Amino acid sequence: MLFRKRAVALVAYLMLCGGAMQAQDGKMELSVEKIMRDPKWMGTSPSNIFWSEDGKKIYFNWNPDGNKADSLYSVSADGKNIWKVSPQERRSLPSPYGEYNRAETKKVYEKNGDIFLYDIKSGKPHQITNTVERENSPSFSHNEQKVVYIKDNNLFAWHATDGQTVQLTDFKKGRKAAEEGKDAQRDWLKSQQLSLLQIVRDREAEKEAQKKQQKQDAPSRPKEIYIEDKSVSSINLSPNERFITYQLVNRPKNAKVAIVPDYVTSSGYTEDINTRTKVGDAQATYEFFVYDTQRDTAFAVSMKDVAGIMEQPAYLQEREAKASAAKDTTDSKAKKIAERATVIYGPFWSDNGSEAVVVARSQDNKDRWILKLDPATGKLSVLDRQRDEAWISGPGIGYGSGDIGWMPDNKRVWFQSEESGYSHLYTVDVNSGTKQALTSGNFEVSDLRMSDDKKNWYFTANLVHPGEQHFYRMPLQGGEMVQLTTMPGAQEVTLSPDEKHLAIRSSTSNQPWELYVLNNRKNAKPKQVTQSLTEEFKSYDWREPEVISFKVKDNTDVYARLYRPENPQNNGPAVVFVHGAGYLQNAHKWWSSYFREYMFHNFLVDQGYTVLDIDYRGSAGYGRDVRTGIYQFMGGKDLSDHVDGAKLLVEKYNVDPNRIGIYGGSYGGFITLMAMFTEPDVFAAGAALRSVTDWAHYNHGYTSNILNTPQSDSLAYAKSSPIYYAEGLKGALLMCHGMVDTNVHFQDIVRLSQRLIELGKDNWELAVYPVENHGFTEPSSWTDEYKRIFKLFEENLKE
Template identity: 60%
Template sequence: MNKTFTFLLLAGLSAFKGVAQTRPALTVEKIMQDPKTWIGTAPSGVFWSEDARTIYFNWNPDKAKADSLYKISLAGDRKPVKVSPVERRALPPDNGGVYNRAHSLKVYDKNGDLFLLDCKTFAVRQLTNTVDRESNPVFSGDEQRIVFARNSNLYTMHLNTGELAQVTQFDPGTKRTEPKPNEQETWLKKDQLSLFDILRERKAKRDEGEKITKADQPKRPKQFYTDGRQVMNPRLSPDGRFVTFTLMKQAAGAKTANVPNYVTESGFTEDIPARTKVGAPGSTFEFFVYDIQRDTVQSVSIKDVPGITDLPDFKKGVAGAKAATDTSKAGKAKASPLRAVSYGAPVWSEDGKYAVITLRAADNKDRWLLLLDPATRQLKLLDRQRDEAWIAGPGIGSGFGGGTLGFLADNQTLYFQSEADGYSHLYTINVATGVKKQLTSGKFEVQQVVLSKNKQYFFLTTNEVHPGEQHFYRMPVAGGERIKLTTMTGANDVALSPDETKLAIRYSYSNQPWELYLTELKTDKKGGLLLASAKDVPAATKLTSSLSDEFKAYPWRDPAVVTIPARDGQTIYGRLYKPEKPSGKTVVFVHGAGYLQNAHKWWSQYFREYMFHNLLTDKGYTVLDIDYRGSAGYGRDWRTGIYRHMGGKDLTDHVDAVEWLVKNHGVDPKRVGLYGGSYGGFITLMAMFTTPDAFAAGAALRPVTDWAAYNHPYTNNILNEPQADSVAYKRSSPIYFANGLKGHLLICHGMVDVNVHFQDVVRLSQRLIELKKENWELAAYPMEDHGFVEPTSWMDEYKRILKLFDERL
């Protein structure tokens, strides 16, 4: 074991010995009650006033039914004060807004209207007050107008004159065209005009009048019919000439599942519309450029994008053989079809010279960064990230853009994130020369990126100190030394002040819930930072105290962060709770998925489970939870270790962890249980069915039992589509392995779960009945969704889990 971890473990155990006799007793009812009633509510949603003198945050020290907005004035006594409703309604939203280049003005939308903030006087000017919703405001390239969206169309508003102009005219219908006259009709009309002078004169007058009327009409945006397709991400170029947009066509025949709701106000069963299942027909997308100057709307072709026809590796065997025999009548092989893709909105350089779009393959294997010439609609490759598993990771973004992407001050250097070297790092590329540079490197992730206002520095959040810590750094835009601006061990969630000299930090440690802290960086007389190294960073000051006396009365354990060898030589990180008097009984907790970790040094989002682990440890259980394959924080290979086989390496990591406990901590291999929710429930089922000798008991909470029944965005990443990769689904779905159950199994599931449907456990129950299994039970919760809400439900569920382990281990 690592010496540091060994020291932490021994020190923690020594500290607990002195309080063992006075440790208050924990009960399931106590720890599963409404957290506001006895823990307290941590500050959240932190944002700054524009003058950087006031911190705003959501808080609830009075245990009200809902959180309220509080503020701390740095000019006063720095005590939290509740914000009045009048002041709250006048504040800009906490999701920011968009600045002009000089950062003297900021435009934002709130409650469907537009507002303009003067960043020098802090005066707010309301720009719109309409029933229609205005959104996504930005400054035009010349900064004389505000560009915004209303009813899927773009508009501009002149800041001086108030002139409102419509830029686009999208019509959701289909253009109706008059049928062209046939040959006979054309001849007859021509003959009539040649015979009758009055007909010719009247037509000439009518044509001249229409010409004059048309010339007198003001120029309107081109009417474009979308044929029922949805307009997405309309954007106006900085020079005002081009509008880019995406049209989405929803797939026909995609069946949506309904979730029955049995306990309703009406007394009747009511269906809750839920979602489609993985593999359902997907939406298709097409990217367009509206050239206002030429009055044309044309689509952008992707046929020349490198790799646009490449097949995923898992398909190459079958598809390659098929392609070899699939020929046209002329005897030539048919060209491979273009892959389905989605588009991100263009990111423009401030001078309007360059535009970059993100293209993502629907099969999740490719992400392209492409330079767009809107005049010719040509695309030029800047960067292609290919992953035979799936493209993801911090800052990489989704199919509709997002992620880290922007231009530096020179207007031709683009910065972005990529997992090209196995970890999500920060890169730049010169879009004119193609020169690419990696700015960060190492076995850690860059998790958030913010460009400074002067575009000379990046502010980064990374886990480079330890996979279980998050710290905030400043780094020059050219790369080089990173100065760490946070000093506390754990997680530091930073809200940077508008003047970039202060850090409002939501901080927590393993056994300390989130509180608000402040770091004020030293500045010179002009307000510039005096920041040569991390030594210049002062200690943070605590601003809030949220915990109740009752909660603080219990000495919550600081679990040791340990490393465990996996069978393939990789290192597994885990959190270990070890009792003073081990009984040999062990419980392994399996966290949920998405992209998540739990073996870290901050207050877990699984705080109820954390408290339950303290209760178990009080009762003599050894408790362990690990960041198995697929967990966040450890780079691409760890993230994709579950590709095409969930319940493979992610499960063997748990089996290896139990063997490590047996070898190093004296636990009884016959008295090991595990539990978890969602993905954790899935792993519990796979463990009980496929490695039944490793676990004597398991509690599967809201588990996926058949991945073919789960949603498309998550599952298609990892297992592809069931109709294309049935092997991956069959080896990853517990329902196919239910015959392997030996130990005792508890299943708990909310009946109105719109994420993992209750149907999952109903189908598994029928399978267990047909297999004549008797050592299992199902607890159903009629009014709970995927995440439980009611304290009584939490209590019932965890009493059952505790009973299972007490009786069977």
């Protein structure tokens, strides 16, 4: 009887996973193979939106014909007359990136490694460089008479008046040759010769006179600055052209780089891919310098007097306090506290060129400072300090300098901070230190820009709902936030050069992105420009998942997408999906980057499953406390949110507690493993895809923010790594991993497999994908993977 049930289930599974099927009413019937084809079967959404410099056209990448690659299209500003851009026109277009002069009549940009100056009125480009070497990072000098750019890690200036190019820096690898006074023996011999022999004195005097004359006759050259074996970056010219700031990067010599073997190659040989170091390995250090051309000297800017630079993170203070308490304090000596390593970004100069600020971040990412810089002395004055015992990040803050700029009065700097618990817009006066919040509330602000007339802000915010994004205009000094977009879902807005029109990429949870145009005024009606979806895609009635919220055990509101059958069975099966990345939002009302999974969830619902997709602790879109809720314990609150989600399915949505599965990729794969190992009575089956199994083997930039380092916070790594909990596996586990994964290395899953073997576990399987990196690209791989996932759920969650 058992054999017969399994045979019937297998036949049903093969039918559902097989080729395309059509329902009797003519509507498409989903299958795994159909979903996982090349995404062009759905239609290709417009992307990379930018305006022509005169504001008459909108350009975008699009592929309505289903060709091998996207083409460049354009449409008039009123949304009419779409046409494919000819190769000749495409080649003649200036880069959409670059820098404008203040009047926005000219633009300077890099294209194909050369520098161009574009006259907007005439529409004519002027090529400044035409070399084999790459020039980059062009900008206007403060007086707008020069174009400054980088070539071979040195700063150059092209003069618009005479076309002359001048080299402004001369950074050289290695050390400067030994000078007099550095070698006592040679100096003594030279002194003896000069004192004994007149001919030597005469010739030395003649050489010195020649040198002096040559220096007077020679053209001015920049100072030679020797950087040893370091690399130089972030070269910046001050508005008065007296100061050049730069950063020196010292990369560790003993860092060990992990190697990923690539087995399927054209050569027939296994080829090694050098990838990255592992968390806690030696990291690069950074120094910030000012070269004062007037004094012909370069000096390092020091953070030693900045408030908080010596303040160690709380977890280290606690560890040291415990260690001190355990020792005989009478014999203990005061431990010298070292200055924390930092990175300085900038400077950012006021429009009148009189003031400069920099952003500094501690390399442990617990502090971010906004600092006033005196370039003549290198003195730093604190304007704002953001301290987070977890880690600094959030919209507009990120991991570099973050968004920052000057107000029109040249006295205040604007920036974003999570001081209130949500990322908002602030200003600070560089003289008085007075700080003001221009936005506030339980929502996040992102993509800030100031209007060209300096009267308004434009930005995106999730004010209406955490899962809905709209575009706003607000007076420069703060005040009413005018919502300019009204369509549901999310809006990606590109303003026209005259700021009278908006080009919008908009989507909903069941409709991919399309291009719209909208007049820049409240309550204006958008006009749809593109129709990208294929008839095949439109033939299925894609569900709009319900975005719900529920209370978890610490009384936090957690948001999720819920997919339910029209007529769910009593005590039916359910699947919980875990999105990847950790800091990412998926329980929202726009088209998901997990579009394959979205379609797979529709397929699962067709088969009678209820699906729950949770924005767990650590997700984006909900402020600082949710973002950092996983600090020092991944697999803690983020996992308990899923356990509480499973409880919700049972209590509210009539799901059988013994028929709940879980799956996800990357971070989602990690949570799946933690769920199967530490909550085995909650989840009957799980599919862990490209999973982190041991955080001590992941990268430094991501992992050290959340768990610190293995050598300084080993308990956090032991608590957070699935490999330590493998003995708890009870349910059926599927693991899938690409063999050339350069992000979460294949080694991760190999080590866990060996652990499961040694534990004598036999209720697991591993599927490997020889040609896949972290993000799969081949439809055949996607299809195979999701057939296995569906089979796992059918065999373990169905009656």
